[in-house]
Amino acid sequence: MNQPMPLREHFRELRSRVFICLIALLIGTAVAFYFYEEIYAILLRPAQDAAGGNFKPVRTEITEFLSITVKMSLLGGFVLALPVILYNAIRFVAPGLTPRERKILFSFLPAALAAFVGGMAFGYFVMIPPALGFLIGFGSEVADPFIRISNIVNIMVRLLFWLGLSFETPLVMYVLAALGIVSAQRFARFRRFWLVAAFIIAAAITPTIDPLNQAIVAGPLIVLYEVGILLARLAGRRSRAQAQLNAEPASE
Numbered sequence: 001m002n003q004p005m006p007l008r009e010h011f012r013e014l015r016s017r018v019f020i021c022l023i024a025l026l027i028g029t030a031v032a033f034y035f036y037e038e039i040y041a042i043l044l045r046p047a048q049d050a051a052g053g054n055f056k057p058v059r060t061e062i063t064e065f066l067s068i069t070v071k072m073s074l075l076g077g078f079v080l081a082l083p084v085i086l087y088n089a090i091r092f093v094a095p096g097l098t099p100r101e102r103k104i105l106f107s108f109l110p111a112a113l114a115a116f117v118g119g120m121a122f123g124y125f126v127m128i129p130p131a132l133g134f135l136i137g138f139g140s141e142v143a144d145p146f147i148r149i150s151n152i153v154n155i156m157v158r159l160l161f162w163l164g165l166s167f168e169t170p171l172v173m174y175v176l177a178a179l180g181i182v183s184a185q186r187f188a189r190f191r192r193f194w195l196v197a198a199f200i201i202a203a204a205i206t207p208t209i210d211p212l213n214q215a216i217v218a219g220p221l222i223v224l225y226e227v228g229i230l231l232a233r234l235a236g237r238r239s240r241a242q243a244q245l246n247a248e249p250a251s252e
Contacts, residue, residue: 017088024084025077032076036069039076043156046124047147050133057149068150075157079116079164086112100242104178111171119167120160122220128159131206131213155207162205166221173228177235184232187225194225 032039048055059065078085090105097105132155136145176182202217 013092017092021081021085021088024081025074027077028080029073029077031080033069033073035076036073039072040153043072043153046128046156047132047136047152050129050136051145055136055147057147057152059149064148064150068153072153072157075161078161079120082116083109083113101179104175108171108175112168115167115171116164119164122167123159123163127163127206127213127216128156130216131159134210134213135207159205159207162201163217166201166205167224169221169224170228170231173225174231174235177232178239180239182232184229184236187229187232191225191229195222198222198225 044055044057047057086109090102090109094102094105136147173182173187177184177187198218198221199214201221202214206213206217
């Protein structure tokens with residue numbers, strides 16, 4: 001039987017986990033910084049396609065390119081270090097959980113990584129091209145677009161990061177239901193509020209003010225929430241079935 005850890009040991013454990021995550025983030029950022037030209041080519045491709053292939057951003061400050069490269073590298077480092085960060089977060093809370101709860105959290109790890117990458121892929125291939133097409137093409141007959149490198153990279157980094165996190169919604173709902181923290185019925189009652197929240201989140205994420213691009217983001221968020229409700233119901237059924245199996249030997 002596991003003995004409770006003293007508070008000092010908890011702080012030591014937390015410090016070591018945070019240190020490991022920071023090292024992983026630094027290594028990932030360094031790797032992304034080394035391949036910054038390839039990453040720039042990937043980030044600028046949607047804008048080049050929207051502008052007809054002759055798009056080349058400009059820089060107006062001496063430090064602009066370096067600072068935006070560091071920001072871009074941090075996002076790449078976060079993506080590369082995400083498995084280490086999630087693993088250490090789960091390992092830190094694991095001693096206080098039951099074996100079933102630890103199994104749920106560790107099974108959540110690969111799905112969380114896949115969902116984050118899937119959200120970024122959705123943003124890159126589905127949402128960003130029409131948004132950039134609208135932004136670059138709007139008013140082009142009046143003024144030629146000279147777009148700063150920091151502007152386009154900031155848009156790309158913000159969209160990809162937040163869309164990646166948004167796609168974690170159904171998995172988080174599943175874990176909360178599996179752990180018995182929030183039931184599927186409570187998620188279903190919150191559905192009408194989520195409809196409003198989805199469009200608020202979409203308005204904050206998208207760089208445009210037109211309803212079409214906001215609907216492109218809000219629609220998947222609504223669908224993801226419905227998927228989360230279904231997963232929460234599945235988790236609730238499994239929890240009840242497991243509780244019945246555990247109760248039968250005890251009753252005998």
